Amino acid sequence: AQTVTQSQPEMSVQEAETVTLSCTYDTSESNYYLFWYKQPPSRQMILVIRQEAYKQQNATENRFSVNFQKAAKSFSLKISDSQLGDTAMYFCASSAGGTSYGKLTFGQGTILTVHP
Amino acid sequence: DVKVTQSSRYLVKRTGEKVFLECVQDMDHENMFWYRQDPGLGLRLIYFSYDVKMKEKGDIPEGYSVSREKKERFSLILESASTNQTSMYLCASSYRGNTIYFGEGSWLTVV
Numbered sequence: 001a002q003t004v005t006q007s008q009p010e011m012s013v014q015e016a017e018t019v020t021l022s023c024t025y026d027t028s029e030s031n032y033y034l035f036w037y038k039q040p041p042s043r044q045m046i047l048v049i050r051q052e053a054y055k056q057q058n059a060t061e062n063r064f065s066v067n068f069q070k071a072a073k074s075f076s077l078k079i080s081d082s083q084l085g086d087t088a089m090y091f092c093a094s095s096a097g098g099t100s101y102g103k104l105t106f107g108q109g110t111i112l113t114v115h116p
Numbered sequence: 117d118v119k120v121t122q123s124s125r126y127l128v129k130r131t132g133e134k135v136f137l138e139c140v141q142d143m144d145h146e147n148m149f150w151y152r153q154d155p156g157l158g159l160r161l162i163y164f165s166y167d168v169k170m171k172e173k174g175d176i177p178e179g180y181s182v183s184r185e186k187k188e189r190f191s192l193i194l195e196s197a198s199t200n201q202t203s204m205y206l207c208a209s210s211y212r213g214n215t216i217y218f219g220e221g222s223w224l225t226v227v
Binding site for chain 1: 149159161
């Protein structure tokens, strides 16, 4: 079984500044993936970043990067140079690999508001 | 452009009605999923299908069933809708270790 916990229900940041969203997880799988999804008001789920657990190097996608601490089971998302369009709900999620890939376990979500 | 399409975006149904939520993907994906999203709970997996006519219960299958007669279509069925099934339902599909695609969601209100 997998669990994902996001302890920050809401966060806010000024435009152009940096913000970090926290996520901890637990899993018994040896082969697993971690994700951050963004959900704007349209409700479309948008993949922000994906980390394969066997890779030690932290994933990055432009202004988005993660701090993956495998031993601590922590997977935080850093957003640099925050933009107004980053305002959204952010979900942390995990999935086993193999044939169960895509069976996502989600955290409760963090609402991020970027202020001008 | 890849797509997961949920044909019904907004539905209002009466308690006790049978409800069908349809999801179609055009990517020949093996895996398809139904999630339910509620405030403060995130998304929770209802059912999962890894092939035609194959299904597996997720975390909250009670009150739901599914059908997958063709690879591209995965239907969620509420046999007798109840007010506690008022929610947003999201369909997703994936192929092995690649990108997981989500539909735009179906808002269901049961009155």
